[in-house]
Amino acid sequence: MYNYDLSGKNKYYTLYSLIRDDILRGKIKCGEKLPSKRVFAAELGVSVVTVQLAYDQLLAEGYVRSKERSGFFAERVANGLKGRQPSAVKAEEKGEGDKFAIDLVHGNTPPDMFPFSVWARLMRSVLADCGEHLLERVACDGDEQLKRAVAAYLYRSRGIDVDPRYIVVGAGAEHLYGVIVQLLGRDNLYAVENPGYGKISSTYALNGARFLPVNVSGKGIDISVLEKSGAYACHVSPSHQFPTGAVMPVSVRSALIDWTKRSGGYVIEDDYDSEFRLTGKPLQCMCGLCPERVIYMNTFSKSLAPSMRMGYMVLPPALHARFMQIFSSSANFVPLFEQKTLALMLDGGYFERHLNRLKNYYRNIHSELVKKLAALPYRCKLLDTGSGLHVIVKFPDAGSDDKIKAVAAAHGVNIKCLSDYLLAPAEGLDGCAVINYSGLTLDLLSKF
Amino acid sequence: MYNYDLSGKNKYYTLYSLIRDDILRGKIKCGEKLPSKRVFAAELGVSVVTVQLAYDQLLAEGYVRSKERSGFFAERVANGLKGRQPSAVKAEEKGEGDKFAIDLVHGNTPPDMFPFSVWARLMRSVLADCGEHLLERVACDGDEQLKRAVAAYLYRSRGIDVDPRYIVVGAGAEHLYGVIVQLLGRDNLYAVENPGYGKISSTYALNGARFLPVNVSGKGIDISVLEKSGAYACHVSPSHQFPTGAVMPVSVRSALIDWTKRSGGYVIEDDYDSEFRLTGKPLQCMCGLCPERVIYMNTFSKSLAPSMRMGYMVLPPALHARFMQIFSSSANFVPLFEQKTLALMLDGGYFERHLNRLKNYYRNIHSELVKKLAALPYRCKLLDTGSGLHVIVKFPDAGSDDKIKAVAAAHGVNIKCLSDYLLAPAEGLDGCAVINYSGLTLDLLSKF
Numbered sequence: 001m002y003n004y005d006l007s008g009k010n011k012y013y014t015l016y017s018l019i020r021d022d023i024l025r026g027k028i029k030c031g032e033k034l035p036s037k038r039v040f041a042a043e044l045g046v047s048v049v050t051v052q053l054a055y056d057q058l059l060a061e062g063y064v065r066s067k068e069r070s071g072f073f074a075e076r077v078a079n080g081l082k083g084r085q086p087s088a089v090k091a092e093e094k095g096e097g098d099k100f101a102i103d104l105v106h107g108n109t110p111p112d113m114f115p116f117s118v119w120a121r122l123m124r125s126v127l128a129d130c131g132e133h134l135l136e137r138v139a140c141d142g143d144e145q146l147k148r149a150v151a152a153y154l155y156r157s158r159g160i161d162v163d164p165r166y167i168v169v170g171a172g173a174e175h176l177y178g179v180i181v182q183l184l185g186r187d188n189l190y191a192v193e194n195p196g197y198g199k200i201s202s203t204y205a206l207n208g209a210r211f212l213p214v215n216v217s218g219k220g221i222d223i224s225v226l227e228k229s230g231a232y233a234c235h236v237s238p239s240h241q242f243p244t245g246a247v248m249p250v251s252v253r254s255a256l257i258d259w260t261k262r263s264g265g266y267v268i269e270d271d272y273d274s275e276f277r278l279t280g281k282p283l284q285c286m287c288g289l290c291p292e293r294v295i296y297m298n299t300f301s302k303s304l305a306p307s308m309r310m311g312y313m314v315l316p317p318a319l320h321a322r323f324m325q326i327f328s329s330s331a332n333f334v335p336l337f338e339q340k341t342l343a344l345m346l347d348g349g350y351f352e353r354h355l356n357r358l359k360n361y362y363r364n365i366h367s368e369l370v371k372k373l374a375a376l377p378y379r380c381k382l383l384d385t386g387s388g389l390h391v392i393v394k395f396p397d398a399g400s401d402d403k404i405k406a407v408a409a410a411h412g413v414n415i416k417c418l419s420d421y422l423l424a425p426a427e428g429l430d431g432c433a434v435i436n437y438s439g440l441t442l443d444l445l446s447k448f
Numbered sequence: 449m450y451n452y453d454l455s456g457k458n459k460y461y462t463l464y465s466l467i468r469d470d471i472l473r474g475k476i477k478c479g480e481k482l483p484s485k486r487v488f489a490a491e492l493g494v495s496v497v498t499v500q501l502a503y504d505q506l507l508a509e510g511y512v513r514s515k516e517r518s519g520f521f522a523e524r525v526a527n528g529l530k531g532r533q534p535s536a537v538k539a540e541e542k543g544e545g546d547k548f549a550i551d552l553v554h555g556n557t558p559p560d561m562f563p564f565s566v567w568a569r570l571m572r573s574v575l576a577d578c579g580e581h582l583l584e585r586v587a588c589d590g591d592e593q594l595k596r597a598v599a600a601y602l603y604r605s606r607g608i609d610v611d612p613r614y615i616v617v618g619a620g621a622e623h624l625y626g627v628i629v630q631l632l633g634r635d636n637l638y639a640v641e642n643p644g645y646g647k648i649s650s651t652y653a654l655n656g657a658r659f660l661p662v663n664v665s666g667k668g669i670d671i672s673v674l675e676k677s678g679a680y681a682c683h684v685s686p687s688h689q690f691p692t693g694a695v696m697p698v699s700v701r702s703a704l705i706d707w708t709k710r711s712g713g714y715v716i717e718d719d720y721d722s723e724f725r726l727t728g729k730p731l732q733c734m735c736g737l738c739p740e741r742v743i744y745m746n747t748f749s750k751s752l753a754p755s756m757r758m759g760y761m762v763l764p765p766a767l768h769a770r771f772m773q774i775f776s777s778s779a780n781f782v783p784l785f786e787q788k789t790l791a792l793m794l795d796g797g798y799f800e801r802h803l804n805r806l807k808n809y810y811r812n813i814h815s816e817l818v819k820k821l822a823a824l825p826y827r828c829k830l831l832d833t834g835s836g837l838h839v840i841v842k843f844p845d846a847g848s849d850d851k852i853k854a855v856a857a858a859h860g861v862n863i864k865c866l867s868d869y870l871l872a873p874a875e876g877l878d879g880c881a882v883i884n885y886s887g888l889t890l891d892l893l894s895k896f
Binding site: 108 | 459497498504505507559562568570571572575576577579582583584586654656749754755756778779780781782783784785786788792795
C-alpha cells in the first residue's frame, strides 16, 4: 500500500498531505496503525526526520493520535470533515479572505516568487561558514554586517547616505513600533494618518501610547491640525500612503520637517512598500532631508515573505544613543542566522534581483487589472500613483460603499473601501474601492 | 603570501582573524589591496561567500575600507591598537566582565557545549523538508508543531499536562514580559521579588507598568505585603529564585494560589533555570496546581544559547483567548525556521540529551567550586539548594559587601552580592556573594 510519490520538493508536506487525504477518503481506516517512522522512511527512501515531520503535522491537526511506545494511529474523522473533498478541507483551514475566489484585501506575494533556492543556499553557506559563532549574543541593535548591508542597500536604492551605526534591526514593523514608543515615551501623543493602516494605531494603543488620527488628502497630512494637537511624533508613509495611495508632495514634506524643528518632535517615516514603485523614481526620503528629526523604517516582510520577521529603522544619532542606553543589556530579537543570511542576500545583489523580478511580475498583474477594470459595466476611475501594491478605484455612481462590497462579493471578490480604514470621520472618501493586488495572479485574473 | 590554513571549522571567522592579525602586526600594510574575493577564494579553496563574510567583518570593524569597483584596502591601524598583541584586542572587544580573569556575574554556557552539529543537521533537514512552507506566515501564538513538542517536553520533564493550544511562543523572556503587560493591562501593579533579577522589573517599567518589590526570604515572597498592595500579578521564580537561590516551599505556593483566587489576580511562574536542578527532582510547578491563575514561562536562551531568542508561556485558557483576540492579525516574532528546528530537537530527544550533558558538566564545575570555596582563607558558608546555576556564599566576617567585591577583584574575580540585586531596602542580606558559575570552566578553576 502507501504507494506514495515523494519525488518533488517539500517531501514532508507532500507525505503529510497524501496521508491526510487517505484518512479523509477512508483509504486509511480509523484505528489503523501507520508504519513505524524508521520502516516507512526506508520504504519511501526519505529520512526519518521527513516522516516524523509529517506525523507531527498530522498529530497537530488531529488526523492521527499517538500511543506511548506503540506508534501512530489514524483518528476517527470528525463528522464535519467526513466525505468532503480533501481540497475543500484545505480551503477551510485558511482565513477570512479565503471565502472569496479573489481576495483584494489581504493578499501576500505568491510564495513561489520568493527565491527560495538562493535563500536556502545562503543559509547553508552561513551555517557552514559562521559555525558556532551563530550562537553568540547579538548586540541589541543588530548584527554589524547586516547593518552595513542595509546601509549600502539604502544608498543604492534610495540614494540616502546612512551611517550603519544608527541602524536598529528588529523583528518586523510591529516590534519596531513598540520600540519607538519605548524610545520616544509612552506619555506622548502620536499623530497617525486618517484613513490609515489600522495596525499602526492599534500597535501604539497596545503599547499604551495615545494616538491622534489626522486627516490626509492628496496633499498629505493636515499640518495645521498637527500644529495644534501637541503631538510629539507624526507617523507617515510619504512614498505611498495606505490606503489612499497618495504620494506626499515635497512641499508637505518640508512643512512637516519644519514642524519637527519648531515643536522638537519627530517624524516616523514608514517606507513600507516603497520598493514597489512600478514606474519612475521614488521621491527622496524625508530621512535624507533631515536625519536629526526623522526616524526612517522599513520591513522585509512585504518584499521577502510574511514569515520573515525582519525590519529596521535608522535613528537620529541622539535617539540611537538613547536606544543603546535603554537596551544595552538586551539581546536583539532576530536570530543571528537570519541576519547573516539577509546580509548575504543584500550584499550579493540577490535581493535587488528578486525585487526586479517581483516588479516585472506586478507590472503584468497591474496592466491586466487595469484592462479588467476598464471592461467593468460600471463607470469608474482609477486613482493610481504608480507606487506600491494597491490602487484606488472610484465608482461615482455606486450609491454606497456597502453596495460596492456587496456587488464585488456576489462575484466572489473580497474588497474594502477607503471608509473601512477610517480611524475618525473624514469627508470625500465615499465610493472608493481599495484594491490590494499583491496576492493576485494572472491565472486568477483570467477567470474574470 | 596569504599562506592561511583554513582547514578547521568556521572558515570565515578564521580567515577574518588571520587577516586582522596580519593588519595589526603590520604584515599587511596600510593601503595594501586585499586579493579580489574570487581569486582569493580559489587560492584558499573556499567559497566566495566565505571570503565575502570575512571582508565584511573586517569592513564592519574598520580594519579595511572598500573602494567602489576596485576592492578592499587595509586601513591605517588606529593609534590605540598599534603594536598591541592581537589577543589583547580581542579581549577588549568584549564587555565589562572581561576585565576580570573569572566572571561570576554574567557568564553564559560555554558555546562548545552546544550540540552545534546536531542543530546544523536539523536545520538542513528542515530546510530540505519544509522548503517553501517555511515562508508561510506563522500563527501569532507560534507553530503548531513546536507548541506540541513543548507540551510533550513539559510533560516529560516537569510532569505537567499542558494543552498545546494554550502555549504561546515568543522571542525570549523579555519579549514575553512585554506581551504579559499587553495581556494583563498596563495600569495594573506587578509584584516582583526583592532582591530580584533586574531585567524583570526594568522590562515592566519599560513597558509602562508599575512594579512593586516584595521581599523574599528563604520562605518565599511575603504574602501579607502582597495582600495589602493591590497587586494584580505576582512574578516569581519558585523553582530557583534569583539571586537568593531559594526554592519556594509548598506552603507558600499554595498561599500564593489562594491569593490569586481571593484577589482575581495571576501568578507569573518564571521557571527560567529549572532545567538545571543538579540533584533530586524539582518541586511540582505552580502551573500544575492551578492552571487557571498561573502563567508559566520559560526560555531556551539559558539552556541552548544566548543568541536563541526563543521562549514560551503557557496561558490560562481565558488569557489565551484574550491573546488571540489582541494579536490575531499579528504574525509570530520567531522565524518558522528556528521553530521547526527546535521542535525537531525536542521531539528527537536531542534537547534532553544536551541538557543531561550540560548537567554532568556543571556537576563537575559545582564540585570543584565547592572544593575551592572550602580552601578559601576566610570563614564562609555555602547556601546551596542544588538548583540552578548559581549559589550563595555567606562570609560572616567580611565586614561589608564592598570589601567582598574588592578582595575578589584583587584576585581577578568579578562578583556581586545579594545587596546589588535589591530593588528596595531589605535586611539580613549582608555578606552574601552571588556566584553565577554558568560561565566557569574547569580550566579557569584550576588556575586558582
